[in-house]
Amino acid sequence: MQPKQPKGHVNYRKRALEHYHDRLHCWYCGFGFSQILEVAHLDGRRENNAVANLAILCPTCHKMLDLGLISKRIVIAMRDRSRIGQWSKRMKDTGKKAAATRKCNVAALQRKRHLAAVKAAETK
Ligand SMILES: [Zn+2]
Known part of the structure; x- marks a missing residue:
């Protein structure tokens, strides 16, 4: 038997990991062990579980986001950025x-x- 979840509870971790299944790495630093990744609330409100408000971060970057040491804007930009480097630009x-x-x-x-x-x- 599965443990019951309290009424109104949203498994936001599962929701985020499923929705962003093609981005299972820390959006800020790129760390990629999915077992330790956390799901952060960008606006800091735990009751706002819309996928647009959820961010996948490693524990360190999650803490930094919560303390305001890294910006939400950058986390969102990194989420939408390709992870393929353009070496030709750099090595021109x-x-x-x-x-x-x-x-x-x-x-x-x-x-x-x-x-x-x-x-x-x-x-x-
Ligand atoms: Zn990180």
């Missing part, structure tokens, strides 16, 4: 930069060798 000019650095290093090495050779010839 790394090839060119690396080539420039190599060129620079080679030139510096050649200068150094040239000066050493000149000094060696002078002190002969």
Whole structure:
């Protein structure tokens, strides 16, 4: 026999986990062990169990949200954001930069060798 729930009780955890089944990670930091994830009330009112008011967070981020250390707005933005990184944006000019650095290093090495050779010839 299943334990009875008090009348009017809403299992908001179950509701949130089912509704956001494709986002079972902490929306703020990305932590992904679903067993420890918690469901927070964005407006801080435990009686407001509309899915739009529920957020999936790890215990640390849940506490930070409740203390006002992270904003609801950011949690919502992170909920709706893709978790696929755009590496092409970040790595756009790394090839060119690396080539420039190599060129620079080679030139510096050649200068150094040239000066050493000149000094060696002078002190002969
Ligand atoms: Zn977190």
